[in-house]
Every structure is written in structure tokens, then in C-alpha cells.
Amino acid sequence: MRAHLEHDFERFKRELPRDFAAHVREAYRIDLSARYLGETLPHPVGKGSGQLSLNAGQLEDDATAGLAFAVLKTVIAEDDTGTQTMAAWAIHETKMTVERRPAADGRVGWTVTWKGRGWDKTLDEYLALVQGGRDLTRAGRLLVVPSVKYHLPRLGEPFRDAEYRHTTGRLAAAWGDAPLLVEKDFSPTLAGDALAQDRAQILRWLAEVPARIRAASPIPVRIAVKVMNARFDARFQRAMLDAAQGADTLVVFNRLFDAERAVAYGGWELSDRNLAVLDQYADHGVSGAGHSPSLVGTGNVCSGRMVLEYARRGCESVALHTFFQLPLSYYPATHGSRTQRALHALVFAPGDGLIAGMLELETEGRLARRDGELHFLDLVAHAYHPS
Ligand SMILES: Cc1cc2nc3c(=O)[nH]c(=O)nc-3n(C[C@H](O)[C@H](O)[C@H](O)COP(=O)(O)O)c2cc1C
Numbered sequence: 001m002r003a004h005l006e007h008d009f010e011r012f013k014r015e016l017p018r019d020f021a022a023h024v025r026e027a028y029r030i031d032l033s034a035r036y037l038g039e040t041l042p043h044p045v046g047k048g049s050g051q052l053s054l055n056a057g058q059l060e061d062d063a064t065a066g067l068a069f070a071v072l073k074t075v076i077a078e079d080d081t082g083t084q085t086m087a088a089w090a091i092h093e094t095k096m097t098v099e100r101r102p103a104a105d106g107r108v109g110w111t112v113t114w115k116g117r118g119w120d121k122t123l124d125e126y127l128a129l130v131q132g133g134r135d136l137t138r139a140g141r142l143l144v145v146p147s148v149k150y151h152l153p154r155l156g157e158p159f160r161d162a163e164y165r166h167t168t169g170r171l172a173a174a175w176g177d178a179p180l181l182v183e184k185d186f187s188p189t190l191a192g193d194a195l196a197q198d199r200a201q202i203l204r205w206l207a208e209v210p211a212r213i214r215a216a217s218p219i220p221v222r223i224a225v226k227v228m229n230a231r232f233d234a235r236f237q238r239a240m241l242d243a244a245q246g247a248d249t250l251v252v253f254n255r256l257f258d259a260e261r262a263v264a265y266g267g268w269e270l271s272d273r274n275l276a277v278l279d280q281y282a283d284h285g286v287s288g289a290g291h292s293p294s295l296v297g298t299g300n301v302c303s304g305r306m307v308l309e310y311a312r313r314g315c316e317s318v319a320l321h322t323f324f325q326l327p328l329s330y331y332p333a334t335h336g337s338r339t340q341r342a343l344h345a346l347v348f349a350p351g352d353g354l355i356a357g358m359l360e361l362e363t364e365g366r367l368a369r370r371d372g373e374l375h376f377l378d379l380v381a382h383a384y385h386p387s
Helices: 001-009 022-028 056-065 123-138 161-175 198-214 234-243 268-282 304-311 338-348 354-363 375-379
Strands: 034-036 039-041 044-048 068-076 096-102 108-114 143-149 180-185 221-225 247-253 256-258 261-263 294-298 315-320
Touching: 001 161, 001 338, 001 354, 022 198, 022 338, 022 354, 034 294, 034 315, 039 315, 039 338, 044 143, 044 338, 056 068, 056 338, 068 180, 068 375, 108 268, 123 143, 143 161, 161 180, 161 198, 180 198, 198 234, 221 234, 234 268, 234 315, 247 268, 256 268, 268 294, 268 304, 294 304, 304 315, 304 354, 304 375, 315 354, 315 375, 338 354, 354 375
Parallel strands: 044 068, 044 315, 068 143, 143 180, 180 221, 221 247, 247 294, 294 315
Antiparallel strands: 034 039, 096 108, 256 261
16 A cells, blocks of 8 residues: 555656546545535545635636635625625735744744735626536536625624625525525634624624525525634634534634734644644534534645544545645646645645545554445544544
């Protein structure tokens, strides 16, 4: 197996087979199947909302590379007159800088520094992108999901349901078939905003927003809530998860906010914090009874091993941004798009790739074969009973 992995790693540097998940199943008897919002994926690696899912060309490249899913850039909700209460998030900014970001203990990770916020073109232009995404989804080439920042009121103020209704209705019409899948973004810049200084206010948003979106949609809808890293402690982060139980899926957790530089950031500090909060969540389960939302991990996923860290804490897939933006020289692959090169490293790296990590878990007795195969989703199923 090790020799086979070394061989695949070397030969796929030139070209990654599009259906590499089928190859992994056949050659290693490893089933990488994963899930996002109840949809089955061939493997767990997708793209988080942002500057890398802004146009049809990016989506086409991702479909060709064999990415599992892509969440479109976040659009700012509006009502039928075009009024956007959250208009402060629809600002134009193109310059992004990929930087090294050291954690307090010296580990050096990557972060993308960018002063922009949400989609800065019209809703009609966004809907055209959604339709392109729908076609890729129907063709079984790439699951594409829109992302929205809806109105968030101050405590005591009502939600602007007209913005929820208009935007969700137009997305549903552009998508066509039920169910509509939608991600709701609570962004790091929101965490840094005066709106998010009140804990009760944040908990109210998380508790009420999924129901507002459901009520606003003319067709059945599945909702992923992307939870921000608020500027409070880990206990509050956990309380946010408990509050958001009305969502179908929780994406955990968007980037940290550097108040001094007024920018969002990632790197090791982000994954350390996210995994620590998920540890608590996995240990104690959800406060209250009933069905809890599935989880999708996000934050500093730069290796297959990090995919497994999120999976072992309950995440059925992962949404990456930064790792798709590194300098080309950083990827071991010599050919292909950034998405292909990133997938190659994440899956096939003999040291810290997904296959190597799953085989190691098997050797340690922490993951067992069923019907001769190792299953990625078995890690998730056992997340609430860590051995
Ligand atoms: C430049 C940039 C823009 C982003 N824009 C959005 C956005 O519009 N909506 C959103 O939900 N997340 C956005 N994100 C967050 C990413 O989707 C992702 O969740 C986050 O960066 C953590 O993953 P990473 O460490 O792999 O980058 C953005 C991230 C970056 C770096």
C-alpha cells in the first residue's frame, strides 16, 4: 500500500485523474464518500464561499478538477426595491495578499489578507452564476451552492422579512427543482462589527434565521449556517452551536478577526480554536434533545490529516479557501490547476494525505474495514464516541 501510494503520488503530479475517488476505492479499498447538506459527495474536499467562486470559469475549472462542491461568493440580500439593509457588506475590493501567519507557539500557517466583503455586483448577475452552478450540479459534475448574508436586526428590532422573501424567492426560481440548498454566512467582519458586540443578539440571530429562511422560500429548502468566530470565549462559541440547531448543517467556523488590523485571518490559531470547540461539542453532545445538524469543517485545512481532524470531530466534509491560493511552488504537483494540485496533495501525499492518514488510523485500530473497505464517513459516525 505504501509503495503504491508513493507511486500514485509521483505519477499524479503531472495529471490527477478526475475521478480519483473511484481510483482510491479500487486501489486502496478506501471509500471517501462524504456529505454536504444531505447530498452525497465522492470525497470530502470542497471550496468555501469567497473570491474563488465568483465566476463561471472558476466553477468549470473546479468541476474539471473533480472538486466535491463549491459554495458561491456570499450575496447580500435585498428586497424587491433593491434595498439592502446589509449594504455595508457589498463593497468592492480586488486585492488579496497570501501571507504566512505564525501562531503564538511558532507554527507558521497561511492566511489571505483581503479588505473586501460580499458580492459587489447585481443580484441578476449572481442569479446567472447560480444557474450555471445548477447546470453543473444537474450534470453531476460539481455540487454548487449559493451563499447569502441576510438582514440581521438589533435586539428588539424585527427581521426585514421582505429581504428574506425576495432574495430566497429569486434564488429558488433560478435553481428550479426542490430542494434549494443555501448557505447563510455570519462573517468574521460581522464579528468585528458593532452589531455583534451583544451576545444575546447573536444567539437570537442563530436561533431565528433558519426559520426565517424556511418561511421565505417558496420551495423546500435545506440550510447550512456558517457560524462565525465571535469575539468571545470558546464557551460562547459552543452556545452559538446550541442556538443554531434549527439549521440542517453548521459550517464551523469562519475566520478569526484581527481588530488591530481590521482584517479576518486564518492559520493554526483558527484550526486550533475550531477543533477545541468541536471537541467540547463532541464530548457533551447538544444541549437539548432531538436531531442535531450535520457539520462541515472550515479553517486551515492544508493537509489530508487536517481533513481527518475535522472528520473525527463530526464533520462530514470540509470547505477550504486558503489552500487553493498558495504560491504554485508550494504544491508538490507540477501540472494542473490550483484546485487539481491542492487535491493531489490533500489526498495522495504519502506523509500527511488523506489516504496515508486513514491507513494509519486503521493500523492504530481506530478505524476498521467493513466489507473489506475503510469508509471516511465511519470516522464521522464515531465522532461522538471517541475511542
Ligand atoms: C479572501 C476571502 C474571502 C472570503 N469570502 C467569504 C464570503 O464571502 N463568504 C463566506 O461565507 N466565507 C468567506 N470566506 C471564508 C472561507 O470560505 C473559509 O471558510 C475560511 O477562509 C476558512 O478556510 P481557510 O482557512 O481554508 O481559508 C472568505 C475567505 C477568504 C480568504
